[in-house]
Structure formats: C-alpha cells, structure tokens
Amino acid sequence: xxxxxxxxxxxxxxxxxxxxxxxxxxxxxxxxxxxxxxxxxxxxxxxxxxxxxxxxxxxxxxxxxxxxxxxxxxxxxxxxxxxxxxxxxxxxxxxxxxxxxxxxxxxxxxxxxxxxxxxxxxxxxxxxxxxxxxxxxxxxxxxxxxxxxxxxxxxxxxxxxxxxxxxxxxxxxxxxxxxxxxxxxxxxxxxxxxxxxxxxxxxxxxxxxxxxxxxxxxxxxxxxxxxxxxxxxxxxx
Amino acid sequence: xxxxxxxxxxxxxxxxxxxxxxxxxxxxxxxxxxxxxxxxxxxxxxxxxxxxxxxxxxxxxxxxxxxxxxxxxxxxxxxxxxxxxxxxxxxxxxxxxxxxxxxxxxxxxxxxxxxxxxxxxxxxxxxxxxxxxxxxxxxxxxxxxxxxxxxxxxxxxxxxxxxxxxxxxxxxxxxxxxxxxxxxxxxxxxxxxxxxxxxxxxxxxxxxxxxxxxxxxxxxxxxxxxxxxxxxxxxxx
DNA sequence: GTGCGGTCTCGCACAGTGTGCGAGTAACCT
DNA sequence: AGGTTACTCGCACACTGTGCGAGACCGCAC
Numbered sequence: 001x002x003x004x005x006x007x008x009x010x011x012x013x014x015x016x017x018x019x020x021x022x023x024x025x026x027x028x029x030x031x032x033x034x035x036x037x038x039x040x041x042x043x044x045x046x047x048x049x050x051x052x053x054x055x056x057x058x059x060x061x062x063x064x065x066x067x068x069x070x071x072x073x074x075x076x077x078x079x080x081x082x083x084x085x086x087x088x089x090x091x092x093x094x095x096x097x098x099x100x101x102x103x104x105x106x107x108x109x110x111x112x113x114x115x116x117x118x119x120x121x122x123x124x125x126x127x128x129x130x131x132x133x134x135x136x137x138x139x140x141x142x143x144x145x146x147x148x149x150x151x152x153x154x155x156x157x158x159x160x161x162x163x164x165x166x167x168x169x170x171x172x173x174x175x176x177x178x179x180x181x182x183x184x185x186x187x188x189x190x191x192x193x194x195x196x197x198x199x200x201x202x203x204x205x206x207x208x209x210x211x212x213x214x215x216x217x218x219x220x221x222x223x224x225x226x227x228x229x230x231x232x233x234x235x236x237x
Numbered sequence: 238x239x240x241x242x243x244x245x246x247x248x249x250x251x252x253x254x255x256x257x258x259x260x261x262x263x264x265x266x267x268x269x270x271x272x273x274x275x276x277x278x279x280x281x282x283x284x285x286x287x288x289x290x291x292x293x294x295x296x297x298x299x300x301x302x303x304x305x306x307x308x309x310x311x312x313x314x315x316x317x318x319x320x321x322x323x324x325x326x327x328x329x330x331x332x333x334x335x336x337x338x339x340x341x342x343x344x345x346x347x348x349x350x351x352x353x354x355x356x357x358x359x360x361x362x363x364x365x366x367x368x369x370x371x372x373x374x375x376x377x378x379x380x381x382x383x384x385x386x387x388x389x390x391x392x393x394x395x396x397x398x399x400x401x402x403x404x405x406x407x408x409x410x411x412x413x414x415x416x417x418x419x420x421x422x423x424x425x426x427x428x429x430x431x432x433x434x435x436x437x438x439x440x441x442x443x444x445x446x447x448x449x450x451x452x453x454x455x456x457x458x459x460x461x462x463x464x465x466x467x468x469x470x471x472x473x474x
Numbered sequence: 475g476t477g478c479g480g481t482c483t484c485g486c487a488c489a490g491t492g493t494g495c496g497a498g499t500a501a502c503c504t
Numbered sequence: 505a506g507g508t509t510a511c512t513c514g515c516a517c518a519c520t521g522t523g524c525g526a527g528a529c530c531g532c533a534c
Binding site: 147149157228 | 401
C-alpha cells in the first residue's frame with residue numbers, strides 16, 4: 001500500500017522533478033528573456049514554464065527585482081578577465097567580453113542602471129580588472145579612475161548599439177531594411193542637421209558589413225581610451 | 238442668457254484652462270518623474286495631476302512609450318553644445334551637459350537604451366558635436382568613431398553614477414550612511430576580491446567630498462579619452 | 475437657426491501585472 | 505506518532521496600459 005501511494009504521489013509531482021531551485025529559476029528566466037525579451041518576463045509566465053505556480057517562485061526569490069539582479073549577474077558572468085594579464089589585455093578582454101555578453105542578451109540594456117550590479121560575477125570581473133591595472137603601474141585613485149573609464153566606455157558604447165538592434169528587431173526588419181526605411185526621413189532632416197546630413201551622405205556608397213563596422217567603431221574608441229590612459233601612467237611622464 | 242451659460246460652461250471646465258496640450262503633458266510628466274521617479278509615472282496619475290481623465294492623454298500622445306520619448310528628448314534638450322567651438326571644448330560641453338542633465342533627472346537612466354533617442358534636441362546636440370569634430374580635423378569615419386566614443390564614455394560613466402545615487406535614495410539614507418552600511422559587507426568580501434579590497438582599504442582615511450570626487454573621476458576619463466582621440470587626428474601623425 | 479463635421483474628453487472594460495496571505499502537502503527528526 | 509521545517513499554490517488586491525464608443529464643445533455651411 002505504501003509503495004503505491006508513494007508511486008501515486010510521485011506521479012502527481014513527478015513532472016517537476018524534485019521541486020524548484022533558485023538556479024533553475026534563473027536559468028528559465030534567462031531562456032524566457034532571450035526568447036521573448038524583457039517585457040515578456042512575468043512571474044506567471046515564468047512559473048508556467050517551470051510547471052509551477054507563479055507564487056511558488058517567491059519562496060526562492062524575494063522579489064522580481066531580486067530575480068533580475070540574479071539574472072543580470074549571470075550576464076556579467078559571461079565576461080572572463082584573464083588573471084595576471086597585462087592591463088591593456090585585461091581591459092580589452094573585459095571590454096569585448098562585456099560587449100559580447102550584452103549583445104548576446106539584448107534585454108540586459110533595460111536592466112543596466114536599474115538593478116544594482118553587485119553580484120559575485122560582476123565583482124570578480126572588476127576585481128580582476130582592478131588587479132591588472134594596479135599591477136600595471138597605476139596607483140592610488142588612478143586605478144579606480146582608469147578602471148572606471150574602461151567600464152564606462154564599454155557600457156556606453158554597447159548600450160546604444162543594442163538599443164539600435166532592438167529597435168530593428170521590434171520593427172520586424174533587418175538592418176538593411178531599417179536603413180532603407182529611414183533613408184527618406186534622414187534626407188528630409190538633413191537640412192536641419194547639416195553636419196549629420198553630411199556624414200550620412202558620405203556613407204551611401206561605402207558598404208561595410210554593419211556588424212564589423214560596429215566592431216571597428218568600438219575598437220577605435222577603446223584603443224583611443226587605452227592610449228589616453230597609458231599616458232597617465234605615473235612613471236611614464 | 239448666452240453669457241450666463243457661457244460662464245457656467247467656463248466654470249465647469251475652467252480649471253483646466255482650455256484643454257490639454259502635448260507640451261503641458263510632457264511638462265507635467267517630467268514634474269511627476271522628478272518628484273516620484275520612473276515607477277510612479279502612470280497615465281492615471283498623470284491625468285489626475287492635469288485635472289483630466291487618464292485616457293484623455295491618448296488624444297495627444299499615441300503611447301506611453303511615445304510620451305517617454307518626448308520626455309527623454311526634453312532631457313537631451315538640456316545639453317547645449319556651443320556652435321563653432323573647438324572640438325575639445327564642444328566635447329567637454331556635451332559631456333558635462335549630458336552628465337548634468339541625467340544627474341538632474343535620475344529616472345532617465347531607466348529610459349536610456351529603452352526608448353530611441355532620435356528627438357530634435359538629441360539630434361541638434363549630436364549635430365553640433367559632429368560639426369565641431371568634422372571642423373576640427375577629423376575626417377571620414379573618424380568623425381563618427383570619435384563622436385561615438387565621446388557619447389559612449391559620457392553615458393557609460395553617468396549611468397552607474399546615477400544608479401548608485403538612486404540606490405542610496407531608495408534606501409532612505411545619504412551617501413555617508415550608505416558607506417557606513419555597506420562597510421562591514423565589504424570587509425567580509427575583501428578576502429574573495431583581493432584587489433577590490435585593497436582599493437577600498439586605501440580609501441578609508443582619504444576623505445573627499447563624494448560629489449567632487451565623482452566629478453574628478455569623470456574628468457579624468459574624459460580627458461584621457463580626448464587625448465587618445467587627439468593622437469588619432471589625421472594630420473597629427 | 476439648424477445641422478454637421480472636427481477636435482477633444484472621458485467612463486467603462488479588459489487583460490494582465492507583482493505580490494501578501496493563509497491553507498495545504500510532503501519529507502524528515504525525535 | 506507527532507511535530508517541525510521546507511516548500512507549493514489558489515485567491516485576492518490594487519494597479520497597470522489602453523481600445524472603444526459615447527458624448528461635449530467648437531466653428532462653419534446652409
């Protein structure tokens with residue numbers, strides 16, 4: 001009799017393995033976010049995806065905000081900074097890693113600056129970065145300033161990039177379609193914004209793969225910043 | 238008889254002048270945002286603040302998102318770039334102006350990257366910036382790259398700054414209180430993040446006005462970036 | 475004056491949100 | 505066997521953005 005009830009019981013809650021876990025929830029949330037975007041993530045939908053009730057999640061996670069923090073740290077976990085590397089290499093690895101992570105999870109731009117990024121993954125990444133700068137000759141507040149600048153540039157360069165890509169996706173076209181669609185608008189506005197118009201005109205003709213074009217732009221600014229930082233190394237005056 | 242009914246009619250809808258206008262709505266929205274933050278802005282509350290029904294707003298504004306775009310462009314309108322200025326001065330004016338505008342309206346960080354920033358104010362600011370760079374010796378894609386880098390750094394430096402200030406405000410303390418509150422936590426984590434701990438240790442003692450400390454950090458990175466860009470001027474090789 | 479069309483306001487309703495609460499269930503410890 | 509602990513979940517609440525259709529006011533043509 002006992003094994004039967006046990007089997008029956010197992011049967012009843014079998015499909016959801018052995019209950020939820022925080023990691024499982026975070027993983028499912030990321031899948032949902034990757035698939036449908038930030039607005040589509042609701043506790044009810046997430047619960048349904050896990051075969052659980054919506055409010056069951058609140059045992060493992062205090063808030064939706066807390067869940068978003070966890071998810072965000074998972075994003076930061078995708079950036080790996082080599083330990084003990086040259087500060088320029090560490091900065092490049094960090095910058096490209098962070099840019100890649102955000103591009104891979106475009107919904108994250110809606111979370112940057114809204115949820116505090118103090119999770120372990122974010123901290124280890126910055127720790128490595130700080131370590132490499134401190135070991136590379138920067139000293140005192142210069143370390144913080146320089147690290148801050150690298151993070152700032154990376155974030156600020158990536159956010160508009162992703163924002164642009166998001167707009168394209170939500171418009172339902174691809175990059176070429178978008179450019180074709182806004183072409184006339186730009187022509188019309190060119191008289192009001194002469195310098196922007198000038199720049200746009202010089203674009204038509206130079207066809208570059210947009211993805212690599214964006215990479216080039218990112219690289220340009222990053223290298224400029226790193227060069228500028230290098231001249232501020234204490235012993236290199 | 239007519240003037241009487243007219244007066245009576247006026248009486249009835251007098252308090253809201255002569256109806257809503259788009260500018261009025263945007264202004265009220267900004268007041269509400271400044272006073273209570275991004276989460277507190279709802280169409281119903283905004284309507285009530287204007288003495289109107291919530292759905293009346295939808296005559297003047299298609300969406301809440303569209304309203305947020307309008308509001309965001311108002312923020313960008315606070316950054317003024319002098320026309321015909323040296324490119325370094327233009328960049329500084331832009332950077333400090335944008336930083337100031339965002340700091341003045343902290344809720345805007347929740348909108349950057351979420352709403353497209355293509356309003357007239359944003360465009361004039363970038364137009365001026367592009368113009369000064371193009372006139373300052375940059376050429377071809379270098380103009381875009383350099384302008385992009387300046388915008389990127391400014392955004393990326395300001396967002397975490399405001400995010401930090403927002404967290405403090407929502408915690409209900411001031412900066413000193415916050416630092417005191419997280420002190421023990423940092424001590425505990427210092428073993429896991431040695432470089433960060435090292436940096437934190439060197440802080441205790443050096444007391445700087447936090448506001449000017451942040452300004453110094455911002456200035457450091459900005460100048461480093463501008464120096465790096467200067468070495469990339471075509472004729473300065 | 476009478477009607478008409480345009481501009482604008484707004485109440486209602488709908489589907490959906492995050493989440494507090496309390497009841498319920500299962501597993502383990504004594 | 506009884507009790508504690510870990511966990512799940514249905515219900516309910518207050519609140520969201522917004523489509524719809526009914527009106528209110530206006531100036532203009534007849």
